[in-house]
Amino acid sequence: xxxxxxxxxxxxxxxxxxxxxxxxxxxxxxxxxxxxxxxxxxxxxxxxxxxxxxxxxxxxxxxxxxxxxxxxxxxxxxxxxxxxxxxxxxxxxxxxxxxxxxxxxxxxxxxxxxxxxxxxxxxxxxxxxxxxxxxxxxxxxxxxxxxxxxxxxxxxxxxxxxxxxxxxxxxxxxxxxxxxxxxxxxxxxxxxxxxxxxxxxxxxxxxxxxxxxxxxxxxxxxxxxxxxxxxxxxxxxxxxxxxxxxxxxxxxxxxxxxxxxxxxxxxxxxxxxxxxxxxxxxxxxxxxxxxxxxxxxxxxxxxxxxxxxxxxxxxxxxxxxxxxxxxxxxxxxxxxxxxxxxxxxxxxxxxxxxxxxxxxxxxxxxxxxxxxxxxxxxxxxxxxxxxxxxxxxxxxxxxxxxxxxxxxxxxxxxxxxxxxxxxxxxxxxxxxxxxxxxxxxxxxxxxxxxxxxxxxxxxxxxxxxxxxxxxxxxxxxxxxxxxxxxxxxxxxxxxxxxxxxxxxxxxxxxxxxxxxxxxxxxxxxxxxx
Numbered sequence: 365x366x367x368x369x370x371x372x373x374x375x376x377x378x379x380x381x382x383x384x385x386x387x388x389x390x391x392x393x394x395x396x397x398x399x400x401x402x403x404x405x406x407x408x409x410x411x412x413x414x415x416x417x418x419x420x421x422x423x424x425x426x427x428x429x430x431x432x433x434x435x436x437x438x439x440x441x442x443x444x445x446x447x448x449x450x451x452x453x454x455x456x457x458x459x460x461x462x463x464x465x466x467x468x469x470x471x472x473x474x475x476x477x478x479x480x481x482x483x484x485x486x487x488x489x490x491x492x493x494x495x496x497x498x499x500x501x502x503x504x505x506x507x508x509x510x511x512x513x514x515x516x517x518x519x520x521x522x523x524x525x526x527x528x529x530x531x532x533x534x535x536x537x538x539x540x541x542x543x544x545x546x547x548x549x550x551x552x553x554x555x556x557x558x559x560x561x562x563x564x565x566x567x568x569x570x571x572x573x574x575x576x577x578x579x580x581x582x583x584x585x586x587x588x589x590x591x592x593x594x595x596x597x598x599x600x601x602x603x604x605x606x607x608x609x610x611x612x613x614x615x616x617x618x619x620x621x622x623x624x625x626x627x628x629x630x631x632x633x634x635x636x637x638x639x640x641x642x643x644x645x646x647x648x649x650x651x652x653x654x655x656x657x658x659x660x661x662x663x664x665x666x667x668x669x670x671x672x673x674x675x676x677x678x679x680x681x682x683x684x685x686x687x688x689x690x691x692x693x694x695x696x697x698x699x700x701x702x703x704x705x706x707x708x709x710x711x712x713x714x715x716x717x718x719x720x721x722x723x724x725x726x727x728x729x730x731x732x733x734x735x736x737x738x739x740x741x742x743x744x745x746x747x748x749x750x751x752x753x754x755x756x757x758x759x760x761x762x763x764x765x766x767x768x769x770x771x772x773x774x775x776x777x778x779x780x781x782x783x784x785x786x787x788x789x790x791x792x793x794x795x796x797x798x799x800x801x802x803x804x805x806x807x808x809x810x811x812x813x814x815x816x817x818x819x820x821x822x823x824x825x826x827x828x829x830x831x832x833x834x835x836x837x838x839x840x841x842x843x844x845x846x847x848x849x850x851x852x853x854x855x856x857x858x859x860x861x862x863x864x865x866x867x868x869x870x871x872x873x874x875x876x877x878x879x880x881x882x883x884x885x886x887x888x889x890x891x892x893x
Contacts, residue, residue: 386496386498386499389498389499389720389723390498392727393507393723393727394467394471396511396727396730396731397463397467397470397471397511397514398463398464398467399463399731400463400511400514400515400730400731401459401462401463401464401466401467401514401515401516402458402459402460402463403731404514404515405515405516405747405748405774406515406516406517407770407771407772407773407774407787407788408517408518408773408787408788408789409450409515409516409517409773409777410773410774410775410776410777410778411430411772411773411776411777411787411788411789412443412446412447412450412451412518412773413447413450413451413454413777414430414451414776414777414780415429415430415441415444415447415451416444416446416447416448416449416450416451416452417451419444419447419448419451420448420451420452424444424600424601425439426438426439427439428789430776430783430784430787430789431783431784431785431786431787431790431807432764432783432784432785432828433785433786433803433804433807433810433828434790434793434795434797434803434804434807435783435803436797436798436803437793437795437797437803438604438795439789440601440604440605440607440608441789442518442554442555442556442557442558442599442605442608442609443518443521443556443557443558444555444599444600445555445556446518446521446556446557447518449462450462450516459516462516463516466514466516466517466520466521467514469520469521469523469524470507470510470514470520470523470524472524472527473523473524473526473527473681474503474506474507474510474527474681474684476524476527476528476530476531477506477527477530477531477681477682477684477685478497478503478684478685478688479531479535480530480531480534480535480685481497481685481688481689484692485685485688485689485692486500486688486692487692487695487696487699488691488692488694488695488708488712489712499716499719499720500688500716501642501712501715501716501718501719502639502642502643502684502687502688502691502719503684504716504719504720504722504723505635505638505639505642505680505719505722506639506680506681506684507723508635508719508722508723508726509633509635509636509639509676509677509680510523510677510680511726511727511730512633512726512730513674513677518556518557519557519559519674521556521557522553522556522557522558522559522560523559523677523678523681525549525552525553525556525557525559525560525563526559526562526563526678526681526682527681528549529546529549529563529566529567530566530681530682532545532546532549533566533567533570534657534658534685539570543584543585543588544588546567546588546591546592547588547591547592547594547595548595549563549592550563550564550592550593550595550596551595551596551598553596554595554596554597554598554599554605555598555599558605558608558609558612559678560596561606561609561613562668562678564592564593564596566661567589567592568589569661569664570657571585571586571588571589573656573657573660574657577656577657578657608792611792611793611794612791612792615791615792617791618672618791618792619671619672621791621812622791623673624672624673624674625672625673625674626672626673627670627671627672627673628669628670628671628672628673628675628676629670630673631673634722634725635722635723635726636676638718638719638722639680640666642687642715643680643683643686643687644666646687646690646691646694647659647662647683647686647687647690649690649694650689650690650693650694653689653690653693654686654689654690658686659686661682662682662683662686665678665679665682665683666679666683691712694708695708747770747881748771748774748881749771749774749834749836749879749881749882750778750881751879751881751882752834752877752879752881752882752883752884753774753775753778753779753834755877755884756779756832756834756884757779759832761779761782761831761832762831763829763830763831763832764782764783764785764828764829764830764831764832765779765782765784765785765830765831765832765833765834766785766821766824766825766830766832766833766834767784767785767833767834767835768834768835768836769786769787769788769808769811770788770836771834771836772784772785772786772787772788772790773787773788773789775787775834785807785810785811785828785830786807786808786810786811790807790808791808792808793806793807793808794806794809801827802827810824814864815862815864816862817862817864817867821864821867821868821871822871822872825887830887831886831887832884832885832886832887833868833873833884833885833886834882834883834884835864835865835868835882835883835884835885836881836882836883837878837879837880837881837882837883838865865883868885869885872887872888873885873886873887873888874886874888
């Protein structure tokens with residue numbers, strides 16, 4: 365009896381304070397996004413800062429200014445405007461302003477996604493006020509998942525522009541009213557992030573479907589598409605920007621060597637599983653009541669998202685309105701039956717509670733756990749070799765340093781005047797250098813071969829005058845193990861169990877510094893240089 369009374373009072377408290385509790389939930393989520401952006405450091409952030417400052421000081425460089433392995437490669441930075449903005453704001457605000465703006469961008473992207481819905485699409489929620497849609501289970505699942513990817517990174521701008529494009533294309537009459545504004549959208553997109561390629565694909569699909577299926581196309585649509593394509597060429601790189609996009613899209617090796625590019629099935633996250641399960645089931649179940657143009661695109665983007673976890677945010681932002689509509693259609697089907705309506709209400713409230721629990725769990729583990737256990741997390745969260753870099757600076761290096769792929773961008777930033785072997789810009793870079801004795805055709809391929817024992821590292825040390833190695837302390841990692849297993853599937857090498865650190869110690873290198881994050885090796889025998 366006491367338990368029932370307590371539950372009744374709790375339910376009454378929730379009913380009387382819905383708006384306040386919604387504000388607390390939204391505020392707490394936004395703050396966590398913001399603080400995560402300040403405390404976590406994206407691997408590309410360091411080189412973006414340096415590149416942005418370089419553009420401000422001397423303009424766009426024609427070749428790679430940061431590596432000693434591919435210095436003549438025609439480097440393309442799709443996000444050059446983002447890099448410039450970061451370089452202008454960071455000296456004054458550090459990551460604070462960037463993190464604040466990008467947190468707003470995330471929430472705005474979700475708002476734009478929900479703007480494709482009408483008030484009547486939320487009949488199943490029994491909304492007392494408009495903003496209650498923020499606690500829809502599907503919206504909460506999207507916010508929960510996106511937090512995993514949040515940091516100061518240019519890709520978030522792409523999510524925002526993508527949501528805006530979907531609003532124009534799939535909201536009644538918006539395309540007719542704003543279609544001549546689309547080239548401006550793609551002009552901005554092409555200078556902030558390479559994700560404009562997926563936007564052009566969807567625009568092409570949208571116009572082709574209208575013309576071939578709905579018989580509504582005209583020469584004006586062809587003009588809009590042409591202007592949008594032309595707008596993506598109005599960058600400092602022109603056609604070279606598309607060359608870089610194509611090299612990344614067509615490079616299947618990224619799918620099994622870089623965590624963010626791996627298929628989504630390799631990534632376990634409850635919010636993703638929850639959302640995908642609900643979304644695919646509901647959209648398929650109510651497929652006859654969803655416009656065909658959106659239904660077919662739903663499954664195309666779903667396959668696109670499964671191919672790589674970095675694509676999942678696009679699928680979620682596109683499919684969120686379709687999923688809500690499908691849930692509403694189910695509600696309309698059962699609402700006239702008292703038993704069916706009651707069961708739907710119980711199931712929906714259960715899903716909402718489950719989604720809230722998922723969100724708070726993600727908020728806790730993404731930031732607040734680190735805060736309560738260690739105080740405010742340092743930038744990088746212990747991933748980057750801060751102390752080792754300070755040690756290397758004290759060494760007054762005259763030779764080159766070889767380091768882990770994930771630290772390349774950080775070293776460009778923190779070791780000014782020194783170049784790197786490979787970093788996050790370079791996985792798809794391939795070319796034929798004029799002087800192969802000084803450069804390589806693919807630094808990332810060489811890096812993987814060195815790490816796997818396929819390429820003798822000392823020969824590379826001789827070629828590039830490498831005298832120091834900065835390497836992470838080897839720790840058990842699920843994704844690290846997964847990556848190694850994936851690489852084994854795609855290689856016939858007999859050196860699948862090769863240890864790079866063991867190779868160093870057995871071939872003329874010694875440890876001169878170590879801490880809990882990294883180890884610095886120095887070459888003892890330089891007689892062969």
